[in-house]
Amino acid sequence: MKEQVKPATGKLGILIPGLGAVATTFIAGVEAVKKGLAQPIGSLTQMSNIRVGKRTEDRNPKIKDFVPLADLNDIVFGGWDVYADNVYVAASKAKVLEKDLLFAVKAELEAIVPMKAAFDRRYVKNLDGTYIKSFVTKQDLAEQVIQDMRNFKADNNCERLVMVWCGSTEIYHQISDVHLTLAAFEEGLRNNDPEIAPSMIYAYAALKEGVPFANGAPNLTVDTPALLELASLTHTPVAGKDFKTGQTLMKTIIAPGLSARALGVRGWFSTNILGNRDGLVLDDPDNFKTKEVSKLSVLDEIFRPEANPDLYADMYHKVRINYYPPHGDNKESWDNIDIFGWLGYPMQIKINFLCRDSILAAPIVLDLALFMDLSKRAGMSGIQEWLSFYLKSPQTAEGLRAEHDIFKQLMKLQNTLRHMMDEDLITHLGLDYYQDLVDSIQ
Numbered sequence: 001m002k003e004q005v006k007p008a009t010g011k012l013g014i015l016i017p018g019l020g021a022v023a024t025t026f027i028a029g030v031e032a033v034k035k036g037l038a039q040p041i042g043s044l045t046q047m048s049n050i051r052v053g054k055r056t057e058d059r060n061p062k063i064k065d066f067v068p069l070a071d072l073n074d075i076v077f078g079g080w081d082v083y084a085d086n087v088y089v090a091a092s093k094a095k096v097l098e099k100d101l102l103f104a105v106k107a108e109l110e111a112i113v114p115m116k117a118a119f120d121r122r123y124v125k126n127l128d129g130t131y132i133k134s135f136v137t138k139q140d141l142a143e144q145v146i147q148d149m150r151n152f153k154a155d156n157n158c159e160r161l162v163m164v165w166c167g168s169t170e171i172y173h174q175i176s177d178v179h180l181t182l183a184a185f186e187e188g189l190r191n192n193d194p195e196i197a198p199s200m201i202y203a204y205a206a207l208k209e210g211v212p213f214a215n216g217a218p219n220l221t222v223d224t225p226a227l228l229e230l231a232s233l234t235h236t237p238v239a240g241k242d243f244k245t246g247q248t249l250m251k252t253i254i255a256p257g258l259s260a261r262a263l264g265v266r267g268w269f270s271t272n273i274l275g276n277r278d279g280l281v282l283d284d285p286d287n288f289k290t291k292e293v294s295k296l297s298v299l300d301e302i303f304r305p306e307a308n309p310d311l312y313a314d315m316y317h318k319v320r321i322n323y324y325p326p327h328g329d330n331k332e333s334w335d336n337i338d339i340f341g342w343l344g345y346p347m348q349i350k351i352n353f354l355c356r357d358s359i360l361a362a363p364i365v366l367d368l369a370l371f372m373d374l375s376k377r378a379g380m381s382g383i384q385e386w387l388s389f390y391l392k393s394p395q396t397a398e399g400l401r402a403e404h405d406i407f408k409q410l411m412k413l414q415n416t417l418r419h420m421m422d423e424d425l426i427t428h429l430g431l432d433y434y435q436d437l438v439d440s441i442q
């Protein structure tokens with residue numbers, strides 16, 4: 001496969017619907033890293049190594065030296081929002097990063113001015129932005145987004161584009177007839193079907209142009225047969241849904257450990273307080289429902305109560321998010337986990353994670369953008385399940401259970417990179433080392 005992977009030449013445009021806390025923290029962070037002011041901590045593409053070959057070979061290159069990724073200096077940013085603030089103003093309002101750091105990259109951030117959003121307030125009731133595109137049909141709206149992308153690509157001399165949705169979480173809705181085929185979807189665009197959400201319009205525009213699309217929110221968006229059909233037609237990679245940060249990141253680290261040691265779980269209660277704009281949007285029950293469904297799926301898939309009823313059949317799982325403005329982006333989460341061990345004796349685990357939501361999300365945006373661009377150059381298209389590592393509610397082929405265990409997800413990601421580079425996959429079986437030893441003694 002290695003020979004098929006095209007090099008990362010020229011500029012890569014990262015286009016982002018939703019220039020809020022996550023997106024501005026990501027963009028400001030990359031600009032700061034480029035100036036040598038900070039390190040891209042949390043980004044596997046920039047900081048992590050990958051083992052190649054046998055353990056005895058001691059080959060552990062950096063991922064960015066192992067696979068051809070776009071260089072940070074070759075990235076240009078663009079995006080859309082329902083507010084007209086440039087990225088410097090939006091980042092200042094988000095209050096995630098300190099003023100000094102933002103000031104050091106002020107010129108770069110001020111130069112990024114959002115394009116008018118494709119927006120429908122029915123999908124995000126708690127936002128009142130007016131910086132939005134006017135349209136007659138949703139088809140017009142999609143065409144305007146396509147034109148924005150083409151203009152951006154030409155104006156910035158980009159060779160390739162990727163799109164990462166960092167917009168608000170939309171209200172909960174399920175697959176309906178208009179999402180079943182591309183023909184029905186395109187008909188729905190012309191008829192202004194209310195089931196076509198704004199995020200779907202951006203995704204449609206991206207896929208039409210062959211631009212990889214990753215979904216950082218739990219919205220349905222590309223998790224529909226119609227848009228997957230389009231991705232297949234245009235040979236375009238997609239990934240989703242919902243960045244795996246904070247509490248769910250902890251869950252997918254701890255739950256596999258409990259399951260690995262055959263410890264039972266009676267209950268897992270998770271609550272959060274969060275005061276940023278995301279928290280405000282999620283304060284609406286219809287928007288929270290989308291997030292809740294995404295967060296709840298994780299434990300069932302890891303514990304599989306139907307396969308192990310003695311340990312997990314009666315597990316009670318509850319997730320709450322409470323909007324609490326004084327904490328801003330500094331989310332605080334509490335988990336109470338009721339577990340049981342030998343002979344059914346009960347124990348408890350308490351976790352109090354004082355995290356920073358956008359600080360955890362920003363490196364995910366970077367890695368998803370760079371890996372999606374790599375996928376495209378490697379000729380991969382459709383659902384990129386190997387990027388589940390970054391996602392709370394990983395998109396999979398129909399009928400395929402998602403893998404939530406972060407360690408299995410990492411193995412899948414690393415093996416995919418080895419596969420791309422024609423290196424042996426690593427199974428961790430390790431018996432060959434002992435066979436070599438036996439052979440050397442004989």
Ligand SMILES: NC(=O)c1ccc[n+]([C@@H]2O[C@H](COP(=O)([O-])OP(=O)(O)OC[C@H]3O[C@@H](n4cnc5c(N)ncnc54)[C@H](O)[C@@H]3O)[C@@H](O)[C@H]2O)c1
Nearest residue numbers: 018020021022081117167168169198217243245277278357
């Ligand atoms: N921060 C995290 O840890 C985290 C984790 C998982 C998922 N997410 C999701 O990522 C998304 C972004 O989070 P955030 O904290 O940056 O939120 P935010 O509210 O700060 O930013 C979202 C931005 O999207 C804009 N927007 C909404 N609808 C839009 C549209 N149709 N077109 C263009 N812009 C639109 C809003 O005006 C806002 O500026 C949310 O959906 C959130 O649920 C965040």
